[in-house]
Amino acid sequence: MTDTLSRTGASPEGGSSPSRGGRRVKVATGPRKDIQGLRAVAVLLVVAEHLTGWPHGGFIGVDVFFVISGFLITGLLLREHERTGRISFTSFYRRRARRILPAATLVLAATAIGAWLVYPETRARTVGVDAIWAFFFAGNYRFASADTDYFAATADASPLQHFWSLAVEEQFYFVWPWLMLLALTLLARAGRGHHSRLLAGAMMTAIVVGSFAWGLHETLDRPAWAYFSTLARVWELGLGALLAIATPLLAGVIGRRTGAVVSWTGLGLIVAGAFLVSAEQGFPVPWAALPVVGSALVIAGGVGGTPPYLAPLTNRAMTYVGDLSYSLYLWHFPVIVLLAAALPPETTLYYAAALAVMSILTVTSYHCFENPIHHSSWLEPRSRRKAPEARRSSRAARVPGSPGLRVPGGRHVVLGVAGVLAAVACVGVAIAVAPQTQVRGEAELRAIIAAPDDGTATGAWRKDVASALLATEWPTLTPSVDELGRDDIVDPWSEDGCLAFEDGADPDPIANARRCVYGDPDADRTMAVLGDSIGISWVPAIEEAFGDTWRIEVWTARQCTVADVEVTETDGGAYPECSDFRRDARDALAAENPDVLVVTSEGDPRQVAGAEGTDDAFARLGEGLATAAEELAPIADHTVYLPPPPPGLPLTECRTGTAVPADCVRRPAGLPGPWYDAFRAAAEDTGAAFVDVVPWFCVGGVGCPGFVDGVPVRADAAHLTDPMSRKVAPLVREGFAEALPEVFAD
Structure with missing residues (x-):
């Protein structure tokens, strides 16, 4: 991005140079x-x-x-x-x-x-x-x-x-x-x-x-x-x-x-x-x-x-x-x-404002700041300074107390300030004329809120979701957006070291899983949660819902989908430990034979090794999940497929100085997505139970809010915050009872 010569009009070579035969050749000057x-x-x-x-x-x-x-x-x-x-x-x-x-x-x-x-x-x-x-x-x-x-x-x-x-x-x-x-x-x-x-x-x-x-x-x-x-x-x-x-x-x-x-x-x-x-x-x-x-x-x-x-x-x-x-x-x-x-991206207004602002800042900073200092005598030893020449070339002013450092003079300062003000004005005008994000589906949302109470936790929660989608001002959020970067908000389970291959976990992932027990460790019934970090983000909800009467084991590994596909690390590097964990966890769980196996994980197309594009990655994930489902079917007496929450807009990104709550609503296009469909298909093909979690976080034709009842839904784009996971515990209980009434009806 930088060089010295092209700015001064010099060429990298000049004049004549000897060739191999002694003949002098002309080099461009x-x-x-x-x-x-x-x-x-x-x-x-x-x-x-x-x-x-x-x-x-x-x-x-x-x-x-x-x-x-x-x-x-x-x-x-x-x-x-x-x-x-x-x-x-x-x-x-x-x-x-x-x-x-x-x-x-x-x-x-x-x-x-x-x-x-x-x-x-x-x-x-x-x-x-x-x-x-x-x-x-x-x-x-x-x-x-x-x-x-x-x-x-x-x-x-x-x-x-x-x-x-x-x-x-x-x-x-x-x-x-x-x-x-x-x-x-x-x-x-x-x-x-x-x-x-x-x-x-x-x-x-x-x-x-x-x-x-x-x-x-x-x-x-x-x-x-x-x-x-x-x-x-x-x-x-x-x-x-x-x-x-x-x-x-x-x-x-x-x-x-x-x-x-x-x-x-x-x-x-x-x-x-x-x-x-x-x-x-x-x-x-x-x-x-x-x-x-x-x-x-x-x-x-x-x-x-x-x-x-x-x-x-x-x-x-x-x-x-x-x-x-x-x-x-x-x-x-x-x-x-x-x-x-500050502006809705991928709009004509955004493109025009971006081009105008970057052009103004570029031209202003080059002529009024970068070029004058570049041609000044700053950092040159006193014996080599040529102040008159520097003044002629840059019209710069000396900084008091800084020998040789020359900054833009009066004319350049005035032009520079004018350029900055012009850029700020462009941004201000663009924000002023930008249409504010509107609440969609208002009639549908108000109908949900006004509907008679059906006596279920899910029905009451749906009213809260609808209210969040109607919000035009930001409520006080607990935890606040600034707190979403803290581990006790994002992944308090990491403090227990219960996510294999993560810091603090036992080097032996199977030994790690065996020690990670929540709920009542002496309970007669055992529920095993198999998945990745998305799976473990459901654990607070599962523990809150069933911890009094169930022994809850956590068999999870970092970025390790349950689908039988070769995956890579986030940086694209090889990740054979994931395949080893899936195999060893299945063997150990099969020997243990838990009463209920909860299968829950993400399927990230970016991690699928060798995939040729997103569509191919999702196709491989679907096939891998179907294969895994067949192998998981005989492990437990009952299997429940609990898909990840629908992806959303992270509040740490969308909650900006000019944003309204509607700016942090994930629109329904593309939801619930191919991975969600693969989860449902895996459950149906193997006779397992499936829990539909989309209604817990979204209103179908409107979208998914970034917060509900004053609590941020996600710590990032995918993982539930710990407080939100605990808030939806009653929904988890109802969802499991509906999917497996013979087990959870009581």
């Missing part, structure tokens, strides 16, 4: 308009994909940036060494800091402030932590360790998630200059200074090959880590570095007309990648090779001079966008994510 245009292509692809989801492979723009950055920075270091015989690390890192830190810090600070204005405290605090990691160029590892799905760039994404790529670049540049200096120094001492690029090229080739191989391994084993990992991405920057090292050789081979063919071929590969590459494919390795090789070809095509017939890249509009690309990249994602908390 002056600005590389084609590279600036390529930067514009890269940033526009990223912005388009993040904002609209089209083209679906627009995220490859980041890979284009990596190649450009590797090429330009390596060229700078080579030229410095060939000119002076050394590499000044202090100068290099001063330039990087002056180029990167001011604009990045501005965006980080503005985003953190914006998050506190629109998000609940818990999420705003998380964004603040993200900002700290991003400031120290470690954001990629924060997001990787959290199993972040980069491709789910929706309103619930961190507005600073895009800083991962900046972290990758800077981590690379903490190491690469030192390796180059080592290689060039060794060659110089060996008396081979005129071949000073050879060892650097050989070393970078080894790094590229090694990184590509590691990236392939990581993509297959841990896709989330592979996406964010510097080691899995170094080959992309390294290919750009190899181009810089080989520039004199390439300039002797590629003429301007040949360069046009090479550049157009590369541009075609990039465009093809934007439409052919998708999240379901192996990324970054091997499919990132498409845009990476394409970018390398575009750059290589111009080493002997800007090729003809390349107007789509070299026109003034594209080169200007290339100038703005760093600022645009920094601002676009915070605007997209934060604005989605």
